[in-house]
Amino acid sequence: MSAQPLEPEFQQAHDEVVSSLRDSTLFQVAPKYEKVLPIIAVPERIIQFRVTWENDKGEQEVAPGFRVQYNSAKGPYKGGLRFHPTVNLSILKFLGFEQIFKNALTGLDMGGGKGGLCVDLKGRSDKEIRRICYAFMRELSRHIGPDTDVPAGDIGVGGREVGYLFGAYRAYQNRWEGVLTGKGLNWGGSLIRPEATGYGVIYFAEAMIEYATKGQESFKGKRVTISGSGNVAQYAALKVIELGGTVVSLSDSKGCVIFEDGVTAEQVTAIQEAKIRFKSLEQILGEYSVFSGSKTKYLTGERPWTHVGKVDIALPCATENEVSGAEAEHLVKAGVKFVAEGSNMGCTQEAVHTFENTRKAASSHDTVWYVGGKASNLGGVLVSGLEMAQNSQRLTWTREDVDKELKRGMINCFHDSLAAAKKYSDESNTSTLPSLVKGANLASFIKVADAMFDQGDVF
Structure with missing residues (x-):
C-alpha cells in the first residue's frame, strides 16, 4: 500500500514501519503477517x-x-x-x-x-x-x-x-x-498527565543507558541537549536535572537557547509560566530576572544540535523532522551516545540512517543507540490510558501510583522492543546493540496484527 503523492509525512511514517518489518526475519518466520500491511x-x-x-x-x-x-x-x-x-x-x-x-x-x-x-x-x-x-x-x-x-x-x-x-x-x-x-484534576483528570511524555522519554532513555553500560552509568553527570520548550521538553528537562544531568539547550519555532552551565529548574519553571501566554524564548530571556547573570546564548532561527558542543544524550522534543542528516552527523562527532525522541518522528530518515549506521559498526567509538518516538514518547498516551481506567472506576490514583505505573510501562516497552529486535534480527554482527527502531515496530505490529487476525480484519 502506497500513500497518496501529496501525503509526504504519512508516506515517511508508513515506509519507516514497512522498511523495519521487511529488514527483519518476521515475514520469513511467519509469512501470514505480510498480509496485514495493506490493510x-x-x-x-x-x-x-x-x-x-x-x-x-x-x-x-x-x-x-x-x-x-x-x-x-x-x-x-x-x-x-x-x-x-x-x-x-x-x-x-x-x-x-x-x-x-x-x-x-x-x-x-x-x-x-x-x-x-x-x-x-x-x-x-x-x-x-x-x-x-x-x-x-x-x-x-x-x-x-x-x-x-x-x-x-x-x-x-x-x-x-x-x-x-x-x-x-x-x-x-x-x-x-x-x-x-x-x-483537570477536579473533574476526572489524572495526576502526572502533564509530566507524562517528558518523564516517560527519560525513563526509556534511562533503561537504554543501563542496558548499554551494564548498569555502570546513568543520567548523572551527562550533558543533555533538548529541543523544544513546550510541555514535553519542560518536564524532560526537569527530570534530567533531578537525576543529576545537565541540560544544555532548549528551543522554539523562532530559535534556540544554549545554556553553557545548564538550565536550572527555576528557569524551566519560568519558561512554563511564560509559554502559556505564547511568549517566545527570546522574550522570556529578556523579561524574566531568573535568567540574568546566567551564561546563556540565544540563536535566532537555529536549532540546537550544531551549537551545543560536546554532548552525551540528545532528546528531540519539538516536532517532526527536526534533526537532519547533517545535524545527526554533527551530533555523532560531538560525542552523543544515546538519542531518544520525545517528539513524533523527530529525526529525518537521513538522521535515522546516520545513527543506525554507527550502531551497526560495533567497533566504532562513535556508536549511537537511537530510538524513535513510537516507543520513547508514549508516556503521555500511557497515562491517558491510566486516566481512562480511573474514570471507569470513578477514582483518582495518587501521584506515586501513577508515576510508578508510568515508569513500569516505559521499562516494559523498552524490554518488549529489545526482545523483538533480538528475536527477528537479520544482522549478522551479534555484538552490536539491537535496533530499537526495528524492535518497537516489530513488537507493536505483531500485537496489532494478532488482534486483527483474531477479529477477522485480516483473513
Whole structure:
C-alpha cells in the first residue's frame, strides 16, 4: 500500500514501519503477517468537517476539522487533537498511523487515531478560543465516546482547550463521561498527565543507558541537549536535572537557547509560566530576572544540535523532522551516545540512517543507540490510558501510583522492543546493540496484527 503523492509525512511514517518489518526475519518466520500491511495502512474511517465561529471582531471564520480513526483492533481510537495552522490530512494520518503502534506498546487496550483543526490560536482571546472549541466539538461529539474514540490534547490543545472541549461535549451530548483525557484534576483528570511524555522519554532513555553500560552509568553527570520548550521538553528537562544531568539547550519555532552551565529548574519553571501566554524564548530571556547573570546564548532561527558542543544524550522534543542528516552527523562527532525522541518522528530518515549506521559498526567509538518516538514518547498516551481506567472506576490514583505505573510501562516497552529486535534480527554482527527502531515496530505490529487476525480484519 502506497500513500497518496501529496501525503509526504504519512508516506515517511508508513515506509519507516514497512522498511523495519521487511529488514527483519518476521515475514520469513511467519509469512501470514505480510498480509496485514495493506490493510493496516488504510484508516478505518476519516472524518472531515467544517468548523465555523465568530471572532472577536464580529467576523465569521471557517477552518477544516479532522478526525482520523485509524485502527480499533486493540481498543477505542486514542490520540490527540492538534490545533495548528500546519494541520492537514497527511500530518494527521502520519500521527494516527504512529499512534496505532505507540498505543499497542503501552500494553493497554487502546487503538490509534488523531485529529485536529487548521487554525492558529496565537493572539486570540480566551473567549474566542472557547468559541472555536465549542464549534469544533459540535461536530466531533457525534463521532466519539468513552468506548469508541477518546481524544486528548496535542500541539495547541492544552488544559484550557481540553476544558472547553469537554464542556462542549457535555453540553451537546448531555453526558459526563471519560471522553477526553488530559482533563483537570477536579473533574476526572489524572495526576502526572502533564509530566507524562517528558518523564516517560527519560525513563526509556534511562533503561537504554543501563542496558548499554551494564548498569555502570546513568543520567548523572551527562550533558543533555533538548529541543523544544513546550510541555514535553519542560518536564524532560526537569527530570534530567533531578537525576543529576545537565541540560544544555532548549528551543522554539523562532530559535534556540544554549545554556553553557545548564538550565536550572527555576528557569524551566519560568519558561512554563511564560509559554502559556505564547511568549517566545527570546522574550522570556529578556523579561524574566531568573535568567540574568546566567551564561546563556540565544540563536535566532537555529536549532540546537550544531551549537551545543560536546554532548552525551540528545532528546528531540519539538516536532517532526527536526534533526537532519547533517545535524545527526554533527551530533555523532560531538560525542552523543544515546538519542531518544520525545517528539513524533523527530529525526529525518537521513538522521535515522546516520545513527543506525554507527550502531551497526560495533567497533566504532562513535556508536549511537537511537530510538524513535513510537516507543520513547508514549508516556503521555500511557497515562491517558491510566486516566481512562480511573474514570471507569470513578477514582483518582495518587501521584506515586501513577508515576510508578508510568515508569513500569516505559521499562516494559523498552524490554518488549529489545526482545523483538533480538528475536527477528537479520544482522549478522551479534555484538552490536539491537535496533530499537526495528524492535518497537516489530513488537507493536505483531500485537496489532494478532488482534486483527483474531477479529477477522485480516483473513
